[in-house]
Amino acid sequence: MMKLLANKRCLIVGAAPLEDMGWLKALADRHDFCIGADGGCRHLLRAGRSPDLAIGDFDSGTVPSGVPVYTYPVEKDDTDAMLAVKWALEQGYRSFTLAGMVGGRLDHTVAALQTLYYLFCHGASGTLQAPDQWGTFLLGGGSLELPRQEGCTLSVFAYSEQVRGLTLQGVQYPLEQGELTNTFPLGVSNHFAAPTARISLAEGALLILVCQEY
Protein backbone atom coordinates (compact mmCIF):
# COMPACT_ATOMS: atom_id res chain seq x y z
CA MET A 1 0.00 0.00 0.00
CA MET A 2 2.74 2.45 1.02
CA LYS A 3 4.79 1.62 -2.06
CA LEU A 4 1.79 1.94 -4.31
CA LEU A 5 0.84 5.41 -3.12
CA ALA A 6 4.43 6.63 -3.40
CA ASN A 7 3.86 6.78 -7.16
CA LYS A 8 0.54 8.57 -6.88
CA ARG A 9 0.14 12.33 -6.94
CA CYS A 10 -1.64 14.08 -4.09
CA LEU A 11 -3.10 17.59 -4.41
CA ILE A 12 -3.80 19.65 -1.29
CA VAL A 13 -5.90 22.78 -1.80
CA GLY A 14 -6.00 25.61 0.73
CA ALA A 15 -8.31 28.58 1.15
CA ALA A 16 -6.16 31.41 -0.27
CA PRO A 17 -7.83 33.62 -2.89
CA LEU A 18 -8.19 31.67 -6.14
CA GLU A 19 -10.36 32.71 -9.07
CA ASP A 20 -9.38 30.55 -12.01
CA MET A 21 -11.48 27.43 -11.47
CA GLY A 22 -10.63 26.07 -14.93
CA TRP A 23 -7.00 26.05 -13.87
CA LEU A 24 -7.82 24.29 -10.62
CA LYS A 25 -10.00 21.69 -12.37
CA ALA A 26 -7.21 20.89 -14.86
CA LEU A 27 -4.72 20.68 -11.99
CA ALA A 28 -7.00 18.37 -9.99
CA ASP A 29 -7.46 16.14 -13.05
CA ARG A 30 -3.70 15.51 -13.11
CA HIS A 31 -3.76 14.17 -9.54
CA ASP A 32 -4.80 10.84 -8.07
CA PHE A 33 -6.08 12.16 -4.76
CA CYS A 34 -7.39 15.63 -3.89
CA ILE A 35 -7.59 16.92 -0.34
CA GLY A 36 -9.50 20.07 0.51
CA ALA A 37 -7.83 21.70 3.50
CA ASP A 38 -10.69 23.44 5.27
CA GLY A 39 -11.80 26.39 3.09
CA GLY A 40 -9.94 24.77 0.16
CA CYS A 41 -12.88 22.37 -0.14
CA ARG A 42 -14.96 25.24 -1.44
CA HIS A 43 -12.42 25.92 -4.19
CA LEU A 44 -12.50 22.27 -5.30
CA LEU A 45 -16.29 22.10 -5.24
CA ARG A 46 -16.53 25.35 -7.23
CA ALA A 47 -14.09 23.84 -9.73
CA GLY A 48 -16.43 20.88 -10.14
CA ARG A 49 -14.09 18.43 -8.44
CA SER A 50 -15.37 16.86 -5.25
CA PRO A 51 -12.49 16.46 -2.77
CA ASP A 52 -11.51 12.86 -2.05
CA LEU A 53 -11.05 14.01 1.52
CA ALA A 54 -11.90 17.16 3.45
CA ILE A 55 -9.58 17.86 6.34
CA GLY A 56 -9.39 20.62 8.94
CA ASP A 57 -11.18 22.26 11.80
CA PHE A 58 -13.75 23.91 9.52
CA ASP A 59 -13.65 27.03 11.64
CA SER A 60 -13.93 29.14 8.52
CA GLY A 61 -16.67 27.24 6.72
CA THR A 62 -19.23 24.51 6.97
CA VAL A 63 -18.25 20.88 6.70
CA PRO A 64 -18.92 19.79 3.12
CA SER A 65 -21.61 17.17 2.59
CA GLY A 66 -21.07 13.94 0.65
CA VAL A 67 -17.30 14.09 1.17
CA PRO A 68 -15.23 12.01 3.63
CA VAL A 69 -14.26 14.42 6.38
CA TYR A 70 -11.57 14.41 9.02
CA THR A 71 -12.31 17.14 11.51
CA TYR A 72 -9.90 18.46 14.08
CA PRO A 73 -10.37 20.77 17.02
CA VAL A 74 -9.76 24.47 16.33
CA GLU A 75 -7.05 24.58 19.02
CA LYS A 76 -4.40 22.41 17.44
CA ASP A 77 -0.69 22.65 16.75
CA ASP A 78 -1.01 22.23 13.00
CA THR A 79 -2.42 24.37 10.24
CA ASP A 80 -5.09 22.74 8.08
CA ALA A 81 -2.56 22.30 5.30
CA MET A 82 -0.08 20.65 7.70
CA LEU A 83 -2.81 18.29 8.93
CA ALA A 84 -3.43 17.30 5.32
CA VAL A 85 0.29 16.88 4.60
CA LYS A 86 0.86 14.73 7.66
CA TRP A 87 -2.17 12.56 6.91
CA ALA A 88 -1.08 12.02 3.30
CA LEU A 89 2.53 11.27 4.26
CA GLU A 90 1.25 8.64 6.70
CA GLN A 91 -0.82 7.07 3.93
CA GLY A 92 2.31 6.78 1.83
CA TYR A 93 2.03 9.67 -0.64
CA ARG A 94 5.39 11.13 -1.60
CA SER A 95 4.54 13.42 -4.51
CA PHE A 96 2.56 16.54 -3.68
CA THR A 97 1.10 19.67 -5.14
CA LEU A 98 -0.03 22.48 -2.85
CA ALA A 99 -2.52 24.95 -4.33
CA GLY A 100 -4.68 27.75 -2.95
CA MET A 101 -1.98 28.67 -0.47
CA VAL A 102 -0.38 31.85 -1.80
CA GLY A 103 -1.66 35.17 -3.07
CA GLY A 104 -3.43 36.20 0.09
CA ARG A 105 -2.05 36.96 3.52
CA LEU A 106 1.70 37.03 4.00
CA ASP A 107 1.49 34.73 7.05
CA HIS A 108 -0.30 32.10 4.97
CA THR A 109 2.28 32.46 2.20
CA VAL A 110 5.22 31.96 4.57
CA ALA A 111 3.38 29.02 6.18
CA ALA A 112 2.88 27.51 2.71
CA LEU A 113 6.61 27.73 1.98
CA GLN A 114 7.41 26.07 5.31
CA THR A 115 4.82 23.36 4.64
CA LEU A 116 6.37 22.68 1.24
CA TYR A 117 9.80 22.53 2.85
CA TYR A 118 8.43 20.10 5.46
CA LEU A 119 7.66 17.67 2.61
CA PHE A 120 11.24 17.79 1.38
CA CYS A 121 12.52 17.21 4.93
CA HIS A 122 10.32 14.10 5.21
CA GLY A 123 11.30 12.08 2.17
CA ALA A 124 8.72 13.57 -0.16
CA SER A 125 8.71 16.28 -2.82
CA GLY A 126 6.25 18.71 -4.24
CA THR A 127 5.43 22.02 -5.80
CA LEU A 128 3.48 25.03 -4.65
CA GLN A 129 1.19 26.07 -7.52
CA ALA A 130 -0.82 29.14 -8.43
CA PRO A 131 -2.20 30.12 -11.84
CA ASP A 132 0.62 32.60 -12.44
CA GLN A 133 3.52 31.19 -10.40
CA TRP A 134 4.90 28.04 -8.86
CA GLY A 135 7.69 27.02 -6.54
CA THR A 136 9.68 24.07 -5.32
CA PHE A 137 12.79 23.25 -3.29
CA LEU A 138 16.09 21.72 -4.25
CA LEU A 139 18.18 20.15 -1.51
CA GLY A 140 21.97 19.80 -1.43
CA GLY A 141 23.23 17.01 -3.67
CA GLY A 142 20.31 17.42 -6.05
CA SER A 143 19.79 18.84 -9.50
CA LEU A 144 16.75 19.93 -11.45
CA GLU A 145 15.98 20.61 -15.11
CA LEU A 146 13.25 23.10 -15.94
CA PRO A 147 11.86 23.59 -19.44
CA ARG A 148 11.78 27.23 -20.52
CA GLN A 149 8.52 28.89 -19.54
CA GLU A 150 7.70 31.83 -21.77
CA GLY A 151 7.09 35.14 -20.05
CA CYS A 152 8.30 33.82 -16.70
CA THR A 153 11.20 34.70 -14.45
CA LEU A 154 13.19 32.02 -12.68
CA SER A 155 14.29 32.95 -9.15
CA VAL A 156 16.43 31.05 -6.68
CA PHE A 157 16.75 31.91 -2.99
CA ALA A 158 18.78 30.44 -0.15
CA TYR A 159 16.09 29.02 2.11
CA SER A 160 18.63 27.57 4.51
CA GLU A 161 20.89 30.26 5.94
CA GLN A 162 23.42 29.52 3.21
CA VAL A 163 23.60 27.41 0.06
CA ARG A 164 26.91 26.32 -1.48
CA GLY A 165 27.95 24.89 -4.80
CA LEU A 166 25.03 26.41 -6.67
CA THR A 167 25.24 26.10 -10.45
CA LEU A 168 22.72 27.73 -12.78
CA GLN A 169 22.85 26.96 -16.50
CA GLY A 170 20.62 27.95 -19.39
CA VAL A 171 19.71 31.26 -17.75
CA GLN A 172 20.52 34.90 -18.45
CA TYR A 173 22.75 35.20 -15.37
CA PRO A 174 24.45 31.82 -15.03
CA LEU A 175 26.39 30.80 -11.94
CA GLU A 176 29.07 28.19 -11.39
CA GLN A 177 29.54 26.73 -7.93
CA GLY A 178 28.27 29.89 -6.28
CA GLU A 179 27.01 30.68 -2.82
CA LEU A 180 23.88 32.47 -1.63
CA THR A 181 22.68 33.49 1.81
CA ASN A 182 19.15 34.19 3.01
CA THR A 183 20.08 37.82 3.68
CA PHE A 184 20.48 38.89 0.10
CA PRO A 185 18.12 38.20 -2.83
CA LEU A 186 20.86 37.89 -5.45
CA GLY A 187 19.04 35.17 -7.38
CA VAL A 188 15.71 36.93 -7.92
CA SER A 189 14.15 37.31 -11.38
CA ASN A 190 16.63 35.51 -13.57
CA HIS A 191 15.44 34.61 -17.08
CA PHE A 192 15.43 31.43 -19.11
CA ALA A 193 18.04 31.68 -21.87
CA ALA A 194 17.82 28.17 -23.30
CA PRO A 195 15.13 25.53 -23.87
CA THR A 196 16.12 24.00 -20.53
CA ALA A 197 17.48 25.61 -17.37
CA ARG A 198 19.56 23.38 -15.14
CA ILE A 199 20.07 23.97 -11.43
CA SER A 200 22.34 21.94 -9.20
CA LEU A 201 23.28 22.38 -5.58
CA ALA A 202 25.97 20.90 -3.34
CA GLU A 203 24.77 22.04 0.11
CA GLY A 204 21.74 23.66 1.70
CA ALA A 205 18.14 24.19 0.72
CA LEU A 206 17.26 26.29 -2.31
CA LEU A 207 13.83 27.78 -2.94
CA ILE A 208 13.06 27.94 -6.67
CA LEU A 209 10.23 30.16 -7.94
CA VAL A 210 8.92 30.55 -11.49
CA CYS A 211 6.67 33.60 -11.81
CA GLN A 212 4.75 35.09 -14.69
CA GLU A 213 6.10 38.56 -15.46
CA TYR A 214 3.62 41.41 -15.41
Add this chain to the structure above:
Amino acid sequence: MMKLLANKRCLIVGAAPLEDMGWLKALADRHDFCIGADGGCRHLLRAGRSPDLAIGDFDSGTVPSGVPVYTYPVEKDDTDAMLAVKWALEQGYRSFTLAGMVGGRLDHTVAALQTLYYLFCHGASGTLQAPDQWGTFLLGGGSLELPRQEGCTLSVFAYSEQVRGLTLQGVQYPLEQGELTNTFPLGVSNHFAAPTARISLAEGALLILVCQEY
Protein backbone atom coordinates in the same frame (compact mmCIF):
# COMPACT_ATOMS: atom_id res chain seq x y z
CA MET B 1 26.20 63.15 9.74
CA MET B 2 26.10 59.37 10.21
CA LYS B 3 24.94 59.75 13.80
CA LEU B 4 22.31 62.26 12.83
CA LEU B 5 20.69 60.09 10.17
CA ALA B 6 20.66 57.06 12.50
CA ASN B 7 17.71 58.71 14.25
CA LYS B 8 15.88 59.50 11.03
CA ARG B 9 13.34 57.22 9.42
CA CYS B 10 13.81 56.12 5.82
CA LEU B 11 10.96 54.78 3.67
CA ILE B 12 11.70 52.70 0.59
CA VAL B 13 8.79 52.09 -1.76
CA GLY B 14 8.78 49.29 -4.33
CA ALA B 15 6.59 48.59 -7.34
CA ALA B 16 4.33 45.82 -5.97
CA PRO B 17 0.58 46.32 -6.44
CA LEU B 18 -0.62 49.06 -4.09
CA GLU B 19 -3.97 50.80 -4.32
CA ASP B 20 -4.46 52.71 -1.10
CA MET B 21 -2.68 55.99 -1.81
CA GLY B 22 -4.08 57.60 1.35
CA TRP B 23 -2.33 54.93 3.36
CA LEU B 24 0.94 55.49 1.48
CA LYS B 25 0.72 59.26 1.88
CA ALA B 26 0.19 58.94 5.66
CA LEU B 27 3.07 56.46 5.84
CA ALA B 28 5.37 58.75 3.86
CA ASP B 29 4.45 61.67 6.13
CA ARG B 30 5.83 59.74 9.12
CA HIS B 31 9.24 59.39 7.46
CA ASP B 32 12.13 61.78 7.05
CA PHE B 33 13.34 60.49 3.71
CA CYS B 34 11.42 58.64 0.99
CA ILE B 35 13.11 56.63 -1.71
CA GLY B 36 11.21 55.38 -4.73
CA ALA B 37 12.78 52.11 -5.88
CA ASP B 38 12.19 52.11 -9.61
CA GLY B 39 8.43 51.60 -10.19
CA GLY B 40 7.84 52.58 -6.55
CA CYS B 41 8.38 56.20 -7.63
CA ARG B 42 5.04 56.06 -9.42
CA HIS B 43 3.31 54.97 -6.21
CA LEU B 44 4.82 57.90 -4.29
CA LEU B 45 3.94 60.40 -7.01
CA ARG B 46 0.37 59.06 -7.18
CA ALA B 47 0.18 59.45 -3.40
CA GLY B 48 1.14 63.09 -3.77
CA ARG B 49 4.56 62.68 -2.20
CA SER B 50 7.51 63.40 -4.43
CA PRO B 51 10.34 60.92 -3.67
CA ASP B 52 13.41 62.49 -2.07
CA LEU B 53 15.38 60.13 -4.24
CA ALA B 54 14.56 57.82 -7.14
CA ILE B 55 16.82 54.80 -7.44
CA GLY B 56 16.98 51.84 -9.81
CA ASP B 57 17.53 50.83 -13.38
CA PHE B 58 14.14 52.18 -14.50
CA ASP B 59 13.70 49.21 -16.80
CA SER B 60 10.03 49.10 -15.91
CA GLY B 61 9.22 52.79 -16.14
CA THR B 62 10.45 56.19 -17.17
CA VAL B 63 12.83 58.13 -14.99
CA PRO B 64 10.74 60.60 -12.98
CA SER B 65 11.31 64.29 -13.67
CA GLY B 66 12.10 66.84 -10.97
CA VAL B 67 13.41 64.17 -8.60
CA PRO B 68 17.06 63.37 -7.78
CA VAL B 69 17.78 60.11 -9.57
CA TYR B 70 20.42 57.45 -9.18
CA THR B 71 20.27 55.16 -12.18
CA TYR B 72 21.95 51.78 -12.41
CA PRO B 73 22.48 49.45 -15.33
CA VAL B 74 19.78 46.78 -15.82
CA GLU B 75 22.38 44.02 -15.48
CA LYS B 76 23.34 44.37 -11.84
CA ASP B 77 23.67 42.10 -8.85
CA ASP B 78 21.14 43.96 -6.70
CA THR B 79 17.40 44.40 -6.89
CA ASP B 80 16.17 47.99 -6.97
CA ALA B 81 15.13 47.69 -3.33
CA MET B 82 18.56 46.38 -2.35
CA LEU B 83 20.22 49.27 -4.21
CA ALA B 84 18.09 51.65 -2.15
CA VAL B 85 18.83 49.82 1.10
CA LYS B 86 22.58 49.81 0.50
CA TRP B 87 22.60 53.48 -0.46
CA ALA B 88 20.61 54.47 2.64
CA LEU B 89 22.75 52.35 4.97
CA GLU B 90 25.83 54.05 3.53
CA GLN B 91 24.30 57.45 4.24
CA GLY B 92 23.78 56.42 7.86
CA TYR B 93 20.09 55.54 8.05
CA ARG B 94 19.36 52.75 10.52
CA SER B 95 15.58 52.79 10.78
CA PHE B 96 13.67 51.63 7.72
CA THR B 97 10.22 50.96 6.39
CA LEU B 98 9.78 48.93 3.22
CA ALA B 99 6.46 49.39 1.39
CA GLY B 100 5.11 48.34 -1.99
CA MET B 101 7.05 45.09 -1.84
CA VAL B 102 4.50 42.40 -1.06
CA GLY B 103 1.13 41.40 -2.44
CA GLY B 104 2.25 40.67 -5.94
CA ARG B 105 4.63 38.04 -7.23
CA LEU B 106 5.95 35.44 -4.85
CA ASP B 107 9.55 36.02 -5.95
CA HIS B 108 9.25 39.70 -5.07
CA THR B 109 7.70 38.83 -1.69
CA VAL B 110 10.53 36.44 -0.79
CA ALA B 111 13.06 39.02 -2.00
CA ALA B 112 11.39 41.64 0.23
CA LEU B 113 11.71 39.37 3.28
CA GLN B 114 15.39 38.80 2.50
CA THR B 115 15.93 42.53 1.99
CA LEU B 116 14.33 43.24 5.37
CA TYR B 117 16.51 40.57 6.96
CA TYR B 118 19.57 42.15 5.32
CA LEU B 119 18.84 45.32 7.30
CA PHE B 120 18.84 43.41 10.59
CA CYS B 121 22.12 41.71 9.63
CA HIS B 122 23.71 45.11 8.99
CA GLY B 123 23.06 46.96 12.24
CA ALA B 124 19.73 48.45 11.19
CA SER B 125 16.10 47.57 11.77
CA GLY B 126 12.84 48.00 9.95
CA THR B 127 9.40 46.84 9.05
CA LEU B 128 7.78 45.62 5.88
CA GLN B 129 4.45 47.40 5.54
CA ALA B 130 1.29 46.94 3.51
CA PRO B 131 -2.16 48.39 4.16
CA ASP B 132 -3.43 45.11 5.65
CA GLN B 133 -0.28 43.50 7.05
CA TRP B 134 3.20 44.20 8.29
CA GLY B 135 6.29 42.27 9.33
CA THR B 136 9.59 42.58 11.11
CA PHE B 137 12.41 40.43 12.46
CA LEU B 138 13.58 39.72 15.98
CA LEU B 139 17.12 38.47 16.45
CA GLY B 140 18.41 36.25 19.26
CA GLY B 141 18.87 38.14 22.52
CA GLY B 142 16.12 40.61 21.66
CA SER B 143 12.59 41.22 22.78
CA LEU B 144 9.66 43.13 21.34
CA GLU B 145 6.39 44.47 22.67
CA LEU B 146 3.46 44.83 20.28
CA PRO B 147 0.25 46.64 21.16
CA ARG B 148 -2.88 44.62 20.42
CA GLN B 149 -4.09 45.18 16.87
CA GLU B 150 -7.80 44.52 16.53
CA GLY B 151 -8.82 42.03 13.87
CA CYS B 152 -5.24 40.95 13.25
CA THR B 153 -3.38 37.70 13.71
CA LEU B 154 0.15 37.60 15.09
CA SER B 155 2.39 34.98 13.48
CA VAL B 156 5.97 34.02 14.26
CA PHE B 157 8.18 31.90 12.02
CA ALA B 158 11.70 30.57 12.34
CA TYR B 159 13.53 32.43 9.60
CA SER B 160 16.86 30.93 10.56
CA GLU B 161 16.80 27.14 10.37
CA GLN B 162 15.96 27.03 14.07
CA VAL B 163 15.09 29.49 16.81
CA ARG B 164 15.54 28.69 20.51
CA GLY B 165 14.33 30.20 23.74
CA LEU B 166 11.23 31.71 22.15
CA THR B 167 8.75 33.16 24.63
CA LEU B 168 5.34 34.50 23.59
CA GLN B 169 3.18 36.29 26.16
CA GLY B 170 -0.14 38.07 25.88
CA VAL B 171 -1.31 35.80 23.06
CA GLN B 172 -3.92 33.07 22.72
CA TYR B 173 -1.27 30.33 22.44
CA PRO B 174 1.59 31.43 24.70
CA LEU B 175 4.97 29.78 24.64
CA GLU B 176 7.77 29.62 27.21
CA GLN B 177 11.33 29.07 26.06
CA GLY B 178 10.16 27.12 23.03
CA GLU B 179 11.83 26.13 19.77
CA LEU B 180 10.71 26.48 16.18
CA THR B 181 12.23 25.29 12.90
CA ASN B 182 11.71 26.62 9.40
CA THR B 183 10.13 23.31 8.37
CA PHE B 184 6.97 23.63 10.38
CA PRO B 185 4.66 26.68 10.63
CA LEU B 186 3.69 26.10 14.27
CA GLY B 187 3.54 29.80 15.06
CA VAL B 188 1.14 30.92 12.34
CA SER B 189 -2.03 32.91 13.09
CA ASN B 190 -1.81 33.35 16.84
CA HIS B 191 -4.10 36.01 18.34
CA PHE B 192 -3.55 38.91 20.70
CA ALA B 193 -5.01 38.07 24.13
CA ALA B 194 -3.85 41.13 26.08
CA PRO B 195 -3.31 44.84 25.42
CA THR B 196 0.34 44.04 24.74
CA ALA B 197 1.96 40.94 23.27
CA ARG B 198 5.56 40.33 24.27
CA ILE B 199 8.00 38.25 22.25
CA SER B 200 11.52 37.37 23.33
CA LEU B 201 14.10 35.16 21.72
CA ALA B 202 17.39 33.63 22.88
CA GLU B 203 18.84 32.37 19.58
CA GLY B 204 18.14 32.61 15.87
CA ALA B 205 16.13 34.92 13.64
CA LEU B 206 12.38 35.14 14.03
CA LEU B 207 10.05 36.55 11.37
CA ILE B 208 7.05 38.29 12.93
CA LEU B 209 3.96 39.03 10.85
CA VAL B 210 0.79 40.88 11.83
CA CYS B 211 -1.99 40.35 9.30
CA GLN B 212 -5.55 41.61 9.05
CA GLU B 213 -7.92 38.66 9.21
CA TYR B 214 -10.36 38.27 6.34
